[in-house]
Amino acid sequence: xxxxxxxxxxxxxxxPPLGSGAGRLHPVVLVPGYGSNQLEAMLTAGYxxxxxxxxxxxxxxxxxxxxxxxxxxxxxxxxxxxxxxxxVYDTGADDYRDADGVATRVPFFGSxxxxxxxxxxxxQLEGMGYRDxxxxxxxxxDFRYAVAPPGHPSAVGGRYFRDLGRLIQASRLSQGxxxxxxxxxxxxxxxxxxxxxxxxxxRRRYVHHVVFLGSALGxxxxxxxxLSAGMDYGLPGVSRPAMLRLARSQQxxxxxxxxxxxxxxxxxxxxxxxxxxxRNMSGFLDAIGFHEGVRPYETRVLPMWEALPxxxxxxxxxxxxxxxxxxxxxxxxxxxxxxxxxxxxxxxGDINLVSLAAxxxxxxxxxxxxxxxxxxxxxxxxxFSVDFAVERVVDxxxxxxxxxxxxxxx
Numbered sequence: 001x002x003x004x005x006x007x008x009x010x011x012x013x014x015x016p017p018l019g020s021g022a023g024r025l026h027p028v029v030l031v032p033g034y035g036s037n038q039l040e041a042m043l044t045a046g047y048x049x050x051x052x053x054x055x056x057x058x059x060x061x062x063x064x065x066x067x068x069x070x071x072x073x074x075x076x077x078x079x080x081x082x083x084x085x086x087x088v089y090d091t092g093a094d095d096y097r098d099a100d101g102v103a104t105r106v107p108f109f110g111s112x113x114x115x116x117x118x119x120x121x122x123x124q125l126e127g128m129g130y131r132d133x134x135x136x137x138x139x140x141x142d143f144r145y146a147v148a149p150p151g152h153p154s155a156v157g158g159r160y161f162r163d164l165g166r167l168i169q170a171s172r173l174s175q176g177x178x179x180x181x182x183x184x185x186x187x188x189x190x191x192x193x194x195x196x197x198x199x200x201x202x203r204r205r206y207v208h209h210v211v212f213l214g215s216a217l218g219x220x221x222x223x224x225x226x227l228s229a230g231m232d233y234g235l236p237g238v239s240r241p242a243m244l245r246l247a248r249s250q251q252x253x254x255x256x257x258x259x260x261x262x263x264x265x266x267x268x269x270x271x272x273x274x275x276x277x278x279r280n281m282s283g284f285l286d287a288i289g290f291h292e293g294v295r296p297y298e299t300r301v302l303p304m305w306e307a308l309p310x311x312x313x314x315x316x317x318x319x320x321x322x323x324x325x326x327x328x329x330x331x332x333x334x335x336x337x338x339x340x341x342x343x344x345x346x347x348x349g350d351i352n353l354v355s356l357a358a359x360x361x362x363x364x365x366x367x368x369x370x371x372x373x374x375x376x377x378x379x380x381x382x383x384f385s386v387d388f389a390v391e392r393v394v395d396x397x398x399x400x401x402x403x404x405x406x407x408x409x410x
Contacts, residue, residue: 027177027179028181029179029181033183036115037140039065039142040062040104042103043084043101053074054077054079065084065104075237078236081233083099085233087249088249107140111132117381139160139167146189146255183213186216188213191210192212192217203311203313207313211393212316214318214320214348215317215359218258218354221268222350224284227256227285231246231247254293254297254301258355263354269331271287271335272333282294310365310368312365315368316370316399317372317373318396320378321356323347323377323378325350349379
């Protein structure tokens with residue numbers, strides 16, 4: 001997996017001289033959530049089509065893997081998408097990789113044109129004077145991957161962290177101000193771990209403020225159901241085996257699981273013979289038949305979320321509340337293959353409130369500036385579609401940028 005063009009934007013950022021307004025704005029770096037940027041793929045000689053319809057694709061060079069409009073229109077392409085979108089966990093290498101014969105890349109790194117669903121926020125920021133590729137940057141990534149704790153390889157995630165660091169550094173060199181980093185959903189988890197991976201002097205020099213939108217640093221209960229039932233990406237006619245492979249093969253899927261630190265002993269999945277909590281997640285993975293997920297979960301995920309130390313750069317957390325959110329899944333006689341009864345609680349529709357609010361404890365940490373904004377009735381994706389939520393997000397980005405006077409109507 002590669003980022004393309006490979007940091008060409010960084011070279012461009014270094015070109016404009018300071019002065020004539022270049023340093024007027026704190027550069028803004030946008031880190032999207034899961035599925036909120038494009039992925040491209042190319043099939044190589046090692047690709048073995050699982051269906052006849054997939055064979056023709058190996059002659060077309062690079063193509064758009066996500067969003068996959070072809071599979072939406074043509075059901076015969078759904079098995080191809082499932083094959084090409086899935087990852088492989090190499091137990092010998094202790095790392096994840098693309099499926100055999102599939103190469104992937106992330107286009108438009110550095111540019112907001114890479115993002116999906118951020119249009120209203122981007123337009124408002126551009127109306128305030130931000131310019132794409134200069135003061136407004138984006139750091140898309142392959143959302144199927146994540147990173148790993150020290151001692152465990154993570155080729156794709158590690159490369160993304162290096163590229164993100166270079167982008168943030170280059171933005172300061174170009175604009176003369178440290179960056180405001182704005183992240184959503186899974187992007188919050190990656191941004192948080194990125195900050196912890198950098199020395200504190202680096203964070204304070206290059207990161208002016210972080211704005212988290214719908215952060216889920218403690219995981220969320222629906223993440224368990226995705227691993228149990230699979231995911232279809234909104235495509236028609238995806239078989240259950242393909243849905244399970246799409247969900248379980250991805251490194252990032254295990255990051256969705258509720259963490260013991262945040263969820264403790266809350267019942268999350270209940271069957272006739274067992275109750276599963278965040279403290280027994282390995283047992284849950286075994287129970288749903290995802291035995292191969294236990295090792296990477298215990299060695300590559302749990303160690304990263306045993307604690308939530310404050311990042312020691314100013315943080316604004318914007319969350320939606322008051323939306324019915326799955327909290328506990330109760331399975332009947334059909335077990336995990338049946339449709340569960342859902343017990344609901346508070347949250348943003350996707351993320352449980354206990355996880356959204358976990359970072360609010362940072363407000364009590366000496367030296368950690370922290371602001372919390374709760375938006376009643378706003379769904380997890382509503383930051384980009386509900387007018388008053390979009391306005392509030394843009395306002396918080398403006399505030400995070402400091403005292404620079406901006407004209408929002410220009």
